[in-house]
Amino acid sequence: MLSLSLLGLLAFVVASNAASQSQSVLSPNVPRYGREKQNVRTGTTPYDDGLFTPMEHLGVLSETQFTTLQHPFFPKHSVRIKKSAFCDDTVNSYTGYIDIEARHLFFYFFESRNDPAKDDVIFWTNGGPGCSSSLGLFMELGPCRALTANGTTFHPESWNSNANIFFVDQPIGVGFSYADYGEFVSTTDEAAKDIAAFVSIFFEHFTQFKGRAFHMAGESYGGRYIPEFASHVYDQNVELVEAGLTPINLTSVMIGNGMTDYFTMWPSYVDMQCSPASVFPFQSISSCVRMKQAIPRCQKWTKESCVDTFDAMNCQAARDFCDQELQEPFFDTGKNPYDISKDCEGDIGDTLCYPVTKFISQYLDQVDVRETLGVDPSVGNFSSCSGPVGSAFTAALDIYHETYTHVAQLLERDVRALIYVGDYDWICNWVGNERWTLNLEWSGKEDFVAQELRDWEVDGKSAGKTRSASGLTFATIHGAGHMVPYDKPQEALQLVNRWLAGGDL
């Protein structure tokens, strides 16, 4: 879910979601983080020798208490983890926190329904910025869904069908993640350091997963997060190897309806309303003409005042202009920004246009559920998306940073990339995503651009269009909105299984 702060409705969202965020002031006394390097040993002896005893197997963990994991390479980080019997009784599941001094990130981990001892590992995050990955878990691709008043039901098309999978509430301030002094992370770069450390601590301890193929996946603002997270993991491998540790076997990134490039996405808002890109044009001709005319000014102004140089007031004015000219006409239609085939259900600040999200909150606010999961008592009422986190990222201009360059760099290092897009989404639509994949500068560009879009099929029927070359795959999913696995669970699972198997779609 792309948080509403990006939709120019910020005040609204903060008002409805801020209740659980009691502290929003950055504590001046809390040290900013960054991995301490003074303890790093280099040399030929394995770093672990005599210093570190891995947990080895998840099976030894308790259901009632957290076990704390530490690692000398990451002296400021530790992981609290417990077994948590819920959601899917066909597999082992675990929940816990990664603790980074005063910051605490909540995660869920489910073993594969197929062969946990051999299957790949997927990391999943939702977007926002500020939205909880429990939306992905309980609404989209998790082993169970919580979409009625009756708690969870088994989800047969879960992505743990053939993979072990993490869902992480990040950054701090999102979902069940919290900070002792209420501070927030406001950039993807900061968030990436915690994620890379977490991944490494996990694989170091649970030797059963060491060297296993690892895929980093995300949706929406995940299009900004994932390329940067994966790049941190990749670069961190150099340090791990120097220290005698096992590198993370980063194999691919998967981005669903991603916000990877602002500068191709905003203009594409016009294509989605004023051309038959997905549905028959539904915007008035006069609005379409006006929007078209605003594009060059929006692009130029944003680039000059927010990217090339940073002029806070001018940048804010540019953003207001672009939002007003290129987003507001859409909202005036009353359509669901995550699915243009529908009208928004309920008030967007309250339901995100999907009233079923309320059941997830209800479920996650139950005392017994929180106990099972080990949610820290200091965490207030659950909110799907955190207004303060969204605002902090907006204030930091995080969205304007280049992320597609990270994707190109990963591709150059044989880390594959799957860019998939439900074709009814407006907010992070397929037109904009196709554009940046075609514009991308990398050594496979010529091959990739030369491919025609072709159908990919599920059960003999077209499930969408795809183009693929040299490790980069672009794919649409017909009839799906922003949350592809929610709308098209079977097609989404086929897509991910084929991708994990390393083949064409």
Ligand SMILES: *[C@@H]1O[C@H](CO)[C@@H](O)[C@H](O)[C@H]1NC(C)=O
């Ligand atoms: C949490 O939710 C409960 C039940 O809806 C409500 O009574 C309470 O005021 C909420 N607490 C906060 C801090 O918003």
Ligand SMILES: *[C@@H]1O[C@H](CO)[C@@H](O)[C@H](O)[C@H]1NC(C)=O
């Ligand atoms: C919830 O459970 C009750 C009692 O078992 C049942 O009558 C009802 O139909 C269920 N509701 C849904 C939405 O599944």
Ligand SMILES: *[C@@H]1O[C@H](CO)[C@@H](O)[C@H](O)[C@H]1NC(C)=O
């Ligand atoms: C990484 O994963 C791939 C795919 O499973 C596997 O072929 C390869 O051997 C693994 N690499 C390492 C270094 O373990």
